[in-house]
Amino acid sequence: MSTLHVLSHSPFGDDRLSSCLRLLGSADAVLLSGDAVYALQPNTAPFAALQERSIKLFVLVEDAQARAIEIPEWAEAIDYPAFVELSIHYAKVNSWL
DSSP: OOEEEEEOSOTTTSSHHHHHHHHOOTTOEEEEOGGGGGGGOTTSHHHHHHHHSOOEEEEEHHHHHHTTOOOOTTSEEEOHHHHHHHHHHSSEEEEEO
16 A cells, blocks of 8 residues: 655654655655755755655655755655645555654
8 A cells, every 4th residue: 555654844853754764665655844854955864865765755845945945856846736636646644743
């Protein structure tokens, strides 16, 4: 069963991102929103962890823009309507609260 994992907390405050990455299945995807977009800061451990994995990664463009975070080529920038579409596409949505 495919799962969309939604992260919204900074990866520098706890281990939600690393826990999420350990549990990902081959059909799963990750969506970074809110402060979770800080994981895309180059030369950081969260950035390296995301980059080295072959995962489907989505980023809410509005949240990245609000934090002046550049979205790398290997991640897909989406808006809120696309987020709704993603939540319908995946069998499950898991929000890492």
